[in-house]
Structure formats: structure tokens, C-alpha cells
Amino acid sequence: MSTALRVEGLTKRFAGVTANDDVDFDLRRGEIHCLFGENGAGKSTLSSCIFGFYRPDKGEILLRDQPVQIASPMDAIRHGIGMVHQHFVLVPEFTVLENIIVGTQRSGWRLNAAEARQKLRGICDGYGIDLDLDAYVWELPVGRQQWVEILKALYLDAQILILDEPTAVLTPGESKVLFDIVRKMCARGMSIILITHKLVEVMQSDRVTVLRKGRVVATLDTPATTPDELARLMVGRDVSFTVTKPELAPGETILAVEGLSARGFWGDAVLKDVSFSVAQHEILGIAGVAGNGQKELFEVLCGVRRPAAGSIRFKGEEVAGMSPRAMMDRGVGHIPDDRFREGLVPEFSVAENVVLGWQRSPKYCNGPLMDREAITGLAREMIGEYQITTRDEHVSAGKLSGGNAQKIIIAREFLHASGLVLANQPTRGLDVGVIEYVQTQLLKKRAEGFAIVLASEELSDLFSLADRIAVMFKGEIMGIVDPRKVTVAEVGVMMAGRRGDIAASKERVSA
């Protein structure tokens, strides 16, 4: 097979940090080549050099064995390289067609929509991509917006396509479709660079290059390797996919929810008659496809959203309808699912974020002023204790990787909570190593006597962590099951809206 692209000895430094160190990489024609590594391992830097966002400090990029200078994304596109970004760069108010042709016209100042439409039709038909070219981008679900980006690259005749974490926004079904179409592209001679930190996806590639701390650790033929080997190469040590959870007898009931309902912006019922309880030493898992009321449940429990009806008793006290402040003061910790929007102020430093919400606490104030020494001292302590990778406590939280940002939130919530932690998707988008770390921390809190409500879209997480699993569908709880007594498939059926009768019958059998 011929080489589509080769990178030799590429080095890129940022203000003293070596993001890519003497990286060699080659992409064969017609293959899916995975760039695999933790956040901050240098995957994005490498692809940004290939796509012309960055100029490498050292090293060469060769296209079809010819050295090339890629000074800008425009250069990259001219050389037939396309990139689909993790965060889309689309104009929501434009249609699909407009988004694709705006800024990509090769000549003239008039948009030649008809010609573009024809070409795009051809591409869509050829690959079996089902997308309405005249739909406004804002109308499309996120998963379909990605197709606009891919279509744009195909429209520009990309021969090499870089996909940056393409499945982060996709449901399992959508990501299967994506892989099918990517395979078709390869069959037509395109080459794909797939950036991911999901092992399931790596296993679908042809070859994989593992990066760690900016260096290439290995380039392997995917069929010849195993997820365990890849995880070990990525993290640099053995990773246990299943954390060990000691058996603990539940203690006193911490949180009891009874008949809880809530309404959405348009008055629609987003939570319907939800009831459950969680005790000390207990993790209640919340399973469900995203958007089935999990977020609203957490918002009501932490006080951000008002319930329409029902009761929430925390340590025996009725707290339904209380403000976030009141809930925090009573000891409720909350790890929200959108960490950079709801959990942190990205522009604030790590130190400032560690006290977010507690900025008026006498612990962190010295008279009317905030006690800088106490706050930086605490931040340093937390950086050490939670292994937050940052230059120092003055760095803006927004500049940290998702995993390290999450650690700030966890550190802050664990520090100030007493009795209850609400964790919504705490491991979403994180690296294997960090996931293991977060899970261990949750189990540690469980051992300390906390009650924990944990929502996750990864059923494997819930099966290894939760003592009981409540399955949500369209704002209702379909049933609460014991993970030791049901299978993943049974929970899957409940997630699709079946009542927990299967699980119940199973329980009867085992009893």
C-alpha cells in the first residue's frame, strides 16, 4: 500500500511545554489510522500541525513522499487534507448548503449554489449520506451537524480526512453509521486519521499510533493488539477496567424522594412522579439515554430547578424548592454534566474555582477581603491530593484538559459536601486513567458514609459502581434494579421504555 502522508521527526513546543516530541507517523492510502492517547498526549497538536493550524518547530510533513509546507488550513485543503473538528465550526442560521459553500468558493465573489448542490447531491448519493441540504443547521441534531462537516471536507475533494473525536456527540447507532461510511471512503482510496480516546473505536481501525506525553509510544496493527495492551500503552501502567467495590451495608437514609415532578420551559412534564431513596454507603445509579430527565432530576435535587410537585427529604428535612445555596449549605455536593458551563468559570484560575460558591465563606475571607493565602494554599493542597496536572494554581481552569477540570470540580464538591454527592456523567469524555481515578474517588466517598446519586450513559460504569440502578425513560423511573441480578441487556430494554417487569421477574426467580 502506498503512503498518503508521512510525518518525520515532528517537534512542537508551546512556551516550554513540548506537545510533540520527535513524532514519526505515517498514513497509508485507504486506511483508518487511529491517533490514540490521553487528553494532552499530543494528538490534537499533531493533527493541527498536519492541518496547518500550527507550524512545527522541527520535522517534516510529506505528502505522497513529497515534502510540503502546510502554513495554513487553506494550504491543507489545497493539498487535499480535510478536518472535522470536535467542536463544529458551523453557522447555525445558515442552511447545510450555505455552510458548505460559504468560504469554500474557489473563485469569484458570487455563490454558485446550483453547481455546488449538484456536486453535493452526487457525494450524498455515492456514500448513502441522508442529509437535507436546505435544512437550517440549527434544526439539525448535533449528530447530523457532524455530517455537514464531513460533507464539507468531501466537497473540497479531501483525500485525507482528520476526524477529531467524531463520536463524542453520537449515539451508538449513529456512530455505527459513521464508521460504515468512513469504511466506504477508505474503499475509494481516502485515508482517515481518527483521533479518539475510546477503546471501542480504536478497535475498528486498521492501525493505531499511541501517543503519551507528546511522544509516539507505539504504532501497531489494530487486529494484532488488544484493548488491554492499548490502555496500558496509553497510560503507561496497568489500568483496571473494573474497580473493586467492597460490600457495605447501607446505613441511614440520606435522601428520600417522593412523587417528584418538574416541568420544562414550555410547561412540558420533564419529571413524572419520581420516587427513590439513597442511604449512607450507597450509590444509586441512574441509567437512561441522555435527555430522559436525568439532567432535570439533578437540577431539582441541587436546587437549580424548582419542582412542580413532590417531596425531597435530605437527612430528614424537607428541602424541595430550596435554593442552590441552601442545598449547598446543607451539604449537598453536585458534579454537573456540563463541567465548563455549570461546574467552573473557565476564565477563573484553578484557585478561584476551588472556592467557587464558597467565596463568601469565612474560611476563605479575611474581613471583607478574600483570603488569597488561604485560597492558594487550599488550591495547592487540592492539586496535590487530586493529581491535577497544571503549571500552578494561577492557570485558568479553561486551559486545562477535561479530566483535570473535572478533578477541580470533584475536589471542590468533595471538600464542601457532607452526606450526599450528586454526580451527573462524571466520567463522560475522560481518559481511561482519569475515569478509573474518578470511580475510585466515588467509591472512597461511599466508604466514608456518603450517599451518592450517579448518572451515567455507560452502563458498564453503573454495573461496576452502583448498588442499585434506577432506569429513567421520558422523565419517569421504569424500575429500580439490583445490578447483581440483572443483565445489561435487561436494563437496555428498560431504557427504551419497558417497565421493570423483566427485572422484577428475574428477581423473583433468583429469590
Place this chain on the structure above:
Amino acid sequence: MIVFERRMEANALWTLSSFIMAIVAGLAASAVLIASTGANVPDVFGALLQGSVGSPKALATTLVKATPLILTGLATVIAFRAQIWSIGQEGQVFAGAMGGYLGAQLLAGLPPLLFFPGVLALGMAAGMGLGWIAAVLRNRFAVNEIISTVMLNYLVVYLLSWLLQGGPWGETGGTISYHQSPMLPDTAFLPALFGSSRLHAGVLLPFLAAAICALVMSRTPLGYEIRGLGYNPEALRHKGVDIARTVSVIMMASAALAALAGAIELFGVSHRLRADNLIGLGYAGIIVGMIGGLSR
């Protein structure tokens, strides 16, 4: 992920040189305009320099002129940092002067150490009332503060106009009715700092206010919340900050600063309530704030 390679943080030298370049560019543009009228450019710039800082008297005048602009600039910075786009400084300046004038009637006869703090406080309170109205409109009815504050500006400006022209505060007697109130008694004049110069004691207040604002913004929990509100209100709401209350506090604090400008103009410069000398101070403050504190 889109990553543009850029300077991580603007360093001090770069910031300073960009300021200098901007000033030079402004002067160059002025030079072209001046030259186009046939005037001698160096002469004009010389006169400009002479007239602004060339003599103690010129310097004093500059300070007096800068006083309200610094205050309305600070008012802008406080609100805009929190992403509250209050354009109400103009009306609040007027309200400050009007509150102060009312105070001068109510508190007449008090010793200066009580009189001046009292009238300035009343002026600020009048401004805060305006800020409070805009805050309530925003918090309770989701009225955009740009719209509410601009409309309130008209309301206040025309209220003063009515009060002075035919209303209870207009100067009566004589044959001509100017758009102004009678002169305040000279006990109500802010004392001069040096002898009989125009440099009234009010010029010290902007510096005090600026120092307090800097301290509040960088060191206090309120400043933390103001900055946080500007960056990410959603995270603040999740972490227990009462957003509506904070918005009210910010809008009232901002209004108090702008109103102080109006009150100082009344007691330090015009010594009578009139409309013309207040026009534009609030709007200019927005520009001052943008240049001084917000461009970063």
C-alpha cells in the same frame, strides 16, 4: 478542536506599546484634519498641550473636567465587567445632580461636614433608584437593560427640563427664563483645594472611587461574583450565587458612581442646576470605561 496559535497572554510591554501606538495614530489623524483647514499643526498641538497641562490653572481645569468622566467610566466598568450592558450613566448623572439639588434644599444650614456628604449621598441615592428600576425590570420581567436604561435616560433628562422650564425649580424673576435653577448659596459650593482656584475638593473623589473599585473587583467576594457573572453566570447560579440580587447590587453601585459625577458637577462646577453642562458625561463615560478598563 480549533486552535489558533497565539500569544498566550498580552504582556505589559505589548499592552503599553499598543496604547502608545493608538495615541500616536489618533494624533496623526488629528494632524491631517488640522492641516486640511490650513492651520499650523505644531502650533495647534502646542496649544493643546499648553491648555491641558501647561500651567497649574490648566492642569486644575483638566482635573475638574476629568472628574465626572472618571466616575462615569468606573460606573461603566463595574456593569460591563459583569456583562450588564447598562447605558444608564447619562440619566444617572442627571439624577445625581437633581438628587443633590433637592438635598441642598432639605439640608440647607447644616455644617459643611454634614452637608456635603449628605447632599452627595442623596444624589447617589437618586441615581441608585434609577439603577434599581432597571435591575427590577431585568430581574422580574427580563427587560433588556440596554433598552430600559436608554429609555430611563430620556425620562430623567426631560423631567429635569420640565422642572427647570416652568416647573418648580426654574429660575423665576427677571425678564428672561433660562433653562436653569437659581444659584445655590455659596455655602453649598464645594470648597476649593487651593485658595480661590477652580480646583474643588470633589476632584479627589474619583481617585478614591477608583481605588475602592479596584480593591472591590480584585479582592472581595462581590468583585469575584461580578467577574464571574461576566464570564459564566450559569456556573455562578449552580454554585449558589443569587444572580438577581447580584445584578441589582451591580446596577445600583454603577448608578451611584455615575450619579456622584452629576452631584459633583452641581456643587463643584455649575453651582446651579442646569441641563447643558451635564449632557454627554454619561455616554462619554462608556467610552472612557471601554478604553480604560474593559479592552484588556
